[in-house]
Amino acid sequence: MLSGNEAVARGAWEAGVQVASAYPGTPSTEILENFALFPGIYAEWATNEKVAVDVAVGAAYAGKRALAAMKHVGLNVAADSFMYASMTGMEAGLVIVSADDPAMHSSQNEQDNRTFAKFARVPCLEPSDSQEAKDFTVAAFDLSERFDAPVLLRLTTRICHSMSAVELGERPELPAEAKPFPRNPAKYVMVPGNAVKRHPIIEERIRRIAEYAEESPLNRVEMRGRALGIITSGVSYQYAREVFPDASILKLGMSWPLPEKRIRQFAASVERLIVLEELDPFIEEGVKLMGIACEGKSIFPLTGEFDPFVVRSSAVRAGLLPASVMEAAAAPEVGPLPARPPVLCPGCPHRPTFYVLNKLKVPVNGDIGCYTLGLIPPLSAIHTCGCMGAGIAVAHGAAQAGSPEKHVAVIGDSTFFHTGVPALINVAYNRAPVVTVILDNRITGMTGHQQNPGTGETLLGKEAPVIALEPLVRACGIQHVRTLSALDVDEIEKTLKEYVKLDEPSALIVQEPCALLPEARRKWTPLEVIADKCNGCTLCFRIGCPAILKSEELDEKTGRPKALIDASLCTGCEVCAQICPRDAITFRPDSVFVEKSR
Amino acid sequence: MKNVINFLLCGVGGQGTVLASDVLVNVGLAAGLDAKQAEVHGMSQRGGSVISYVRWGREVHAPIIGQGEADLLLAFEKLEALRNLGFLRPGGVAVINNQAIIPLTVTTGGQKYPADEEIRAAFAAVTPHVRFVDGERIAEELGNLRVANVVLLGALSALLEGHPALEGAALTAETWMRVIEERVPAKYLEVNRRAFEEGRRAGGSE
CATH class of the missing domain: 3.40.50.970 (Thiamin diphosphate (ThDP)-binding fold, Pyr/PP domains)
Structure with missing residues (x-):
């Protein structure tokens, strides 16, 4: 059982990666944490994602397979480096992992980074479970070296943080000696005079990769019924299998560049063609640009993440499935409930x-x-x-x-x-x-x-x-x-x-x-409210500490509930004790604030 | 599809739902089934609501489930149980820890924590199979509050006995204990074993 992130780390190790750099960011963080546990590698936290990509590029220039990992918005920070790396190519495989966050579980936006692959003229691989996360990581390095291009490995939260079974491989024997650093300014010094010569090369490169996509085992057709054909990638493939057990599927393990011939053949072999993809209509627009009729975002949501319920109910609305597949009754009405947003922890120094x-x-x-x-x-x-x-x-x-x-x-x-x-x-x-x-x-x-x-x-x-x-x-x-x-x-x-x-x-x-x-x-020391001194003034509630609760005991004069400290949560940070005007909260025995507060 | 069992675990960040769902997915695998688990890390860990999905079956595709698709709801906290009631399949099984963790929106925001009767009534409208378990009380009696999550797993294990989707699966109390043993330090093995047994007893008795 591996999470997608653990599987990418394992895949990098099996691919012979020697240098990996990342800045932590949910949902990508565990990739480097796990890669760092393998023997005979170098892994680091970079100061930011741009630095991480430059570090990985440097290692790949020096002839060692290298990886940089980040959350989706990290690639915005690293975009400058990602773009020049596409222009220069490298001496060894370079894979950039982007962990996108549909539904924004822990992010400020839900940008779909497949667009970055198209923008930079590099291939984009999208695994659909942990086994593929490992296998595609290995494949990404082979692809990177075969075409002299960085490869974008695009994950999403549900790939990164889902556990599924993985069959492991081995790490190859690596040559011990380092290659001399290349002196090849025409390729590696992107002054305008060199860059203008490189641009046609990378355009030709993506054309050749598209040809390869036609034959690549990363893409596959699963023919079942002919009534419905689904083009899909990443975790959406799993929802397609779950919700449309009778449909034929073109699964794109490489979602950029698109295999046009294969898509045409598939489209011709089914009566109705849909594209099932989270977030942007990335594949859908590509298919439509080929002049092939298909439906996608007219059926499925453009925002948020999918789950089987979302896919099934969208399909019912579009007449793709009978209403009888919605086995669950409408969710029961539960009145408005108190929200439980994430909060600063008890004792948080912020x-x-x-x-x-x-x-x-x-x-x-x-x-x-x-x-x-x-x-x-x-x-x-x-x-x-x-x-x-x-x-x-x-x-x-x-x-x-x-x-x-x-x-x-x-x-x-x-x-x-x-x-x-x-x-x-x-x-x-x-x-x-x-x-x-x-x-x-x-x-x-x-x-x-x-x-x-x-x-x-x-x-x-x-x-x-x-x-x-x-x-x-x-x-x-x-x-x-x-x-x-x-x-x-x-x-x-x-x-x-x-x-x-x-x-x-x-x-x-x-x-x-x-x-x-x-x-x-180790220094946690729970504090207590001295109930006799507390008059329920509520000042200590204003620091928003989850360890401070309203007691059932009311103050006789004010009629307000007194404060109560949950000893299982309190760390003894003494912030409440410092602001209490009635000295009704104890200090630690080793307090440095008690004298100042009196 | 009916060969798949869907679990939804919910609670408050820091309650041990991560360990519990890790145990659960590996028990499925140890029982010879395909199994997947999904959760979200990051912001949700900071005392916020957390949920985690576990699925067992002959062949499991999606890592997560949607509304009305959970066969079993394992709630570590009562308000979170109610919040996630919509995931429970009508007639499904709910195991609810008898624990209230008061959110700040109640302490300082003037919102009201739902009464036990409200929670019971809401669940009763969806399923007759609801089991409240005193996870913290049992754990405290065993001398270690942190084993409350294993108490709940014990209760869940008892309620899973005879589930039609498990026909032919190699799943016994020992399967569970082996998986738990691999995940707890040796010095806490005995207390976890007893927590699991007490939980099984609590889950098994009507």
Whole structure:
């Protein structure tokens, strides 16, 4: 049993990959985490996806098979590198894995990255389960070397994070010695004079790959009935099998370039032709451009992900299946239920910053990470969030546009290393009075604790120098910089109040390890509410901590419920204890805040 | 299609649904069936609602299921049980952990956590086969709150006995225990074994 991500890692190992680089991003993260466990390889967390692709390109130029993995929006960051890699080709196989996220389980958009393959004139492979995820990874490297092109391996969340059975293969013997690095400027130096000669070559290359697609075992026809023919790829193939057991299927393991002859033959062999694909009508438009009649997005949704119910009910509406196949009754009416959005964990060191920002009522330009959850009430202190690294420059732009309030940008440590640094240099250089808060929890949190340049350790567990944030921020040209404990509510409030009055750029770095890290867990010490002192003022509820509940005990005077701390959730971060005006919450025995709060 | 059993697991991030669905999919495989499992990582882990799909059968295609397609609903939390009731096939089996985890929208947002009677009535309209299990109480009596998920798996295993789609499958209590044993540290083996047995008892008694 392997997940799709584990299977890609295994496939890379079986393909003889020697170098892999990635930036963590759901749903792609486990690819590198698992690849890093194999012997005799090099794997790393890059600072961002563009760096990851450049690293993989460098390794492939040096004659070693290489892989870069990222979530779909990571390929936007890496697009520049992806495009030149297509132009140059390499000395050894290069595969770029894009893990798309239909339904946006953990993303800001649901872009369909198959379009990137077409854009870059490279092949796109789409596995439909874990076995294919492994096999197609191996095939992608062979294809890459056969045609001297990078290959886009496009996964989706349901491939990445589904487990199914996989038969394993072996890793080949690899030559021990390194090849000399190529000196071939006509191929590898993309100055205009060379690039104009390369462009026709890559156009001819994609034409040859389309010819290969006609014969490739990656594509296959499964003939059943002739009444309905389905062209499909990726996980949609599984829904086609499930919902249309009698239909014939053209399964495209390689969804770009399209095998025109095969599609024509298939279309001619069935009475009604449909295309079943999640998100964009990518195959559908290709088929229609061939002048072949087919239906796709007129039947199935353009947005969100499929499941058998969605496919079946769409098919019934289009008259493809009788209504009797809808065995389930309409979902029973359940009244509106309390939502359970993801929240900052109990003890999260990001909480005090958002509590203070909410109090200050300033506009906050956020970024991508756990701290985006500062958006959720009652903290409600994120007002924009678009993509990795955007917050600082958005705040700068708003300030330069004369936004009447001081803007605060918040960004995590890993995101700061990813794309925050150039934006902060821009703030310092072009002088906007933006306050940048770097929430440094020493790890990449949201994706499940991956090392980053601030952690002191690499993906392979090697010790690494810790990139210190304060000197880095000063070197970027910011003169007002302070580093505080992320849990020190008073100091954070004092500093932010001071910084929002400045007419110059400033930066506050708040540091505490993520409360879920093993070293933090060892220090968990649940606090208690002293019921006699609590009068139900509700102030502690405003920090939005899941460990603080309403007690059934009511205050005699106010009639309001007292607070109650769930000892199984409380970590003892003391944020509630610091803000309680009645000293009704205990501090830790080793507290550093108790004296300041009295 | 009737040769496939669909499970839907739901709960709150951090409750151990990931381990439980990992056990479940591997039990299917150990019983000689095809099996698939799907879940979502990332944001949903941070105290939010989580769901995970497991499917067993002679041949399993889709990794996930849709509304009204779950034969068995295993809920680790009561509000999440109700939220995912729409997945349950009419007449299906629901195993519900008698545990309420109050979301912030109730603590600070003024929303109301559904009463037990409301939950029971909503389920009764879909199926008579609903079993509430005191996972946390049983786990606490065994001295380790973290085995509540294994208690629930035990209850589920008892309720699966005699399921028509399992005819001919090599599935016994020992199959389950072997899979669990491979996934827990040796020092917690005994408490997990007892949790599974207690869960089986809780699931088996009407």
